[in-house]
Structure formats: structure tokens, C-alpha cells
């Protein structure tokens with residue numbers, strides 16, 4: 662698939678077919694991740710793949726938000742007024758656990774920390790964090806080119822503590838998000854993607 666086509670095909674989906682992703686495909690996708698630009702040349706990234714459903718249950722310490730009213734309240738508290746954005750949250754919030762549990766492949770990416778992530782002293786303190794997100798975008802695009810879509814979720818503090826206690830990763834590695842990948846259900850819900858006119862966003866020479 663051509664790169665621009667993969668960029669167009671990549672969408673966030675949260676409804677997966679009950680179909681595993683073959684390990685050789687996962688390896689291909691992660692190899693594309695490992696080609697991403699990196700701040701210090703070393704690509705100190707590790708990937709924990711959790712495809713055993715019992716193991717998933719052990720590491721996932723979160724629930725779907727089942728109440729419409731609770732979702733509305735959360736969006737109001739964040740001051741969200743855009744109707745497309747609110748529509749996306751109504752699709753996403755009831756699936757935060759189930760999308761991870763039901764995906765064909767659940768990846769926990771880790772990057773090596775140089776400084777405490779939550780206490781940066783300058784912009785370059787965040788280089789490791791920025792680099793792993795370049796890796797994650799490569800993974801999502803490579804997956805799209807294989808017909809595999811998915812979603813990233815940012816874990817809450819208690820989820821991270823639970824994962825640390827469960828899998829016992831080293832203290833100097835951090836997980837920026839979960840990556841759930843898989844084959845989309847035919848009726849997978851797609852929020853309206855904001856279409857942005859490039860003419861509105863470029864500022865030439867000034």
C-alpha cells in the first residue's frame with residue numbers, strides 16, 4: 662500500500678473482530694516502529710505483547726464508562742463544546758476497557774527514561790517521550806497498510822501502578838500508552854474525523 666493511502670486508511674477503531682494478528686505481522690509492524698526517528702540514536706524501546714486473555718485481565722485495571730450522563734459530565738468539566746469531539750468521546754468512553762480486552766493484539770510499548778517524565782527541566786527532557794510517539798505513529802501506519810487498525814489509550818496513574826506491579830518492568834522504563842490493534846469489525850464505529858483545510862493552517866513567511 663502506498664504511504665499516503667495508509668495515512669488515509671489509518672483511523673482509530675475500538676471494535677475488533679475476534680481474530681488474532683499473526684506474530685509475523687506484529688513483528689513486521691514493530692520493525693516499522695523501530696525505524697522511527699529517535700532523539701539519541703539508540704531506540705531504547707521495548708514491546709510487551711499480551712495476547713493471552715487471562716493475562717490481559719490481570720494487567721487491565723480499568724472499566725468501560727457505561728453511563729451517558731457520566732460521559733457528558735466529564736466532557737463538560739473539560740469545557741468541550743465541539744459536537745464532533747463530543748461525539749467521539751461518546752463512542753470512545755464506553756469502550757476503554759473492552760477495546761483493549763477484545764483487540765487482536767495488545768501491545769504495551771515502553772521507552773527508557775533519562776529523567777523523571779513528570780519533572781522535565783527543559784524541552785529536551787521530553788525527547789524520549791517524543792521519540793516513542795514517533796515510533797507509535799509508524800506502528801499505526803504500518804498496521805494500516807496491513808489492513809489492521811487500532812487505538813492508543815493513555816493510562817491513568819492507577820493503571821500504570823497496576824501494570825508495574827503485575828509485569829514488574831524496570832523503574833527506568835515508562836509506558837506512554839496501550840496500543841490495541843486488530844481487524845476492524847464491519848460495523849466498527851468511526852467518529853467524524855475533523856477535516857482541516859491546509860490553507861487555514863499554513864502561515865508562509867510570517
Ligand SMILES: Cc1cc2nc3c(=O)[nH]c(=O)nc-3n(C[C@H](O)[C@H](O)[C@H](O)COP(=O)(O)O)c2cc1C
Nearest residue numbers: 671672673674675749753757812813814815852854
Ligand atoms: C496522544 C493520543 C492519546 C489518545 N488517547 C486515547 C484514549 O485514551 N482513548 C481512546 O479511545 N482514544 C485515544 N486516542 C485516539 C484519538 O481519540 C483519535 O486519534 C482521535 O479521535 C482522532 O481520530 P482518528 O485517529 O480516527 O483520526 C488518542 C490518540 C492520541 C494521539
